[in-house]
Structures are given as structure tokens and as C-alpha cells.
Amino acid sequence: MEAPHSPAAEAAARITLHSPDQTQALGRALAALLRPGDLVLLTGELGAGKTTLTRGLGEGLGVRGAVTSPTFVIARVHPSLTGGPALVHVDAYRLGGGLDEMEDLDLDVSLPESVVVVEWGEGKVEELSEDRLHIVIDRVVGETDDDRRQITLTGIGGRWAGVDLAAAHP
Secondary structure, three states, rough: OOOOOOEEEEEEEOOOOOOOOHHHHHHHHHHOOOOOOOOEEEOOOOOOOOHHHHHHHHHOOOOOOOOOOOOOOOOOEEEEOOOOOOEOOOOOOOOOHHHHHHHOOOOOHHHHHHHEEEOOOOOOOOHHOOOEEEEEEOOOOOOOOOOOOOOOEEOHHOOOOOOOHHHOOO
């Protein structure tokens, strides 16, 4: 059986951030690059800053409502207050299956007119779009109170060709 075709990465950047405020600022800056139909996957351990980054995306997109972790509701829709795309914020942590289990959320219906951000979505929602922005957040580990985060931004598919992701550095 042949492996499914995986689109090559078209844009990439690595950014070091030093505080939750900078993580949120990165989200605001990235929001300027996003448009309706964009799928954003967030990967990182618990407490890495996925929701903090999404809060910044929401601020940058000018959406209604406080962006908080959707862990217990699975998904939240934040309509735009500025005529831009809505932010659909999904937490796939408790969803064990792939896209089949995600179908009940109707993300494929929301995607064309929204920006869909999926925390813990790696390996679960890639089939929604050949074009996606994958953000990996790695934090300093061990006995430290260091707030440093290493952010890897990878734009996958033609949508991200030529996009300077490093320019989003706060």
C-alpha cells in the first residue's frame, strides 16, 4: 500500500520567545497573515502556550469573546467583530480518533469562511486541508522557572509558498 502524498513544507521559521506576553504577541502578528480557510495546528505539551498563542490570534483577528482553552467543550466559535473571519478554536486532546471522530464538529463546513485552530490536532485533522500552518511550541524543560519557548512555524502547501513566517516575530 502506497503512503499518502504529503505536501512539502513551503515556508518555515524558528522563533525564540521569552514570555507569555511575547507568545500572545506572536499570535497577534500571525493573525495578520491568516485568511478565511486557513487551518492552524498547534502542537506542544501541556502548559507550553498553545492557548496563549491562540488568544493572541483572536486579538489579532478581532473576534468576540475571551479565548480560553476549549478542553471541556471541544470547540468554540468566536465570531469576528471586524467583518473578518471567525476563529474556530478546537481542542482535540480528548478525541482519540482521527478525522472520523472530528466529523461531528463539522470543521469542514466551518473551514472555508473561518480560521480553524486545532490544539493537539497533529495526526487528526491534516486531511481537512492540504494547506495548513503547523506551529510547534517547545518549552525549556527541567527544574527551571524559565519562560523561554522555541516556536517552529511550518507552512505546508501552496497557500504558504513565499510567506515570510519569520516576519511575525514580535
